[in-house]
Amino acid sequence: MKTIRKIILTSFARLATAVAFAAKPIPGPKGGKIVTAEAPHVEFFVEKDRSVIVSFYDKDMKPVTPAGQVVSAVAEAKTGKVTLAFTAKDGALVSTAPLPEGDGYRVVVQVRDTAEARPKNYRVEFHEEVCGECKRAEYACICDEAGGDKHDH
Secondary structure (H helix, E strand, O other), X not given: OHHHHHHHHHHHHHHHHHHXXXXXXXXXXXXXXXXXXXXXXXXXXXXXXXXXXXXXXXXXXXXXXXXXOEEEEEEEEOOEEEEEEEEEEOOEEEEOOOOOOOOOEEEEEEEEOOOXXXXXXXXXXXXXXXXXXXXXXXXXXXXXXXXXXXXXX
16 A cells, blocks of 8 residues: 555656646746746846846736845855845845856855745856847746757857
8 A cells, every 4th residue: 555655656746847847937027037936936137237136026927026035145156156145126136246257157046035934045057148049148048948958058
């Protein structure tokens, strides 16, 4: 009986994983990467000056003003790790310092629903060049997973 239960649970887990990987990425309204699969959605967007804007959206992708969320990020650049702090500005959270120069590095975004809440970590592979297919920055590309082909960076 326990063996059958394990087989069924394993099958459901594999099915859920397959569905998650088959889902098309959600385009961020500002042109950034939506890092969450469910609402409230969190968008990671890099401005031309390399400052980072983290915006929140409801299930219908309508903007939601941050209400107590705490965000931090660690850029794991080739020159070393850089921690970014965020402050509220114009209905979003904006980094107080820019991302390090260069690209091809990981940025770990940590979101807490409140200062006391357990953090949720999201990883973004930062590549600033523009995708020829969807015309978005590569870190926010919405056609990588959808078509199954990986772009060359």
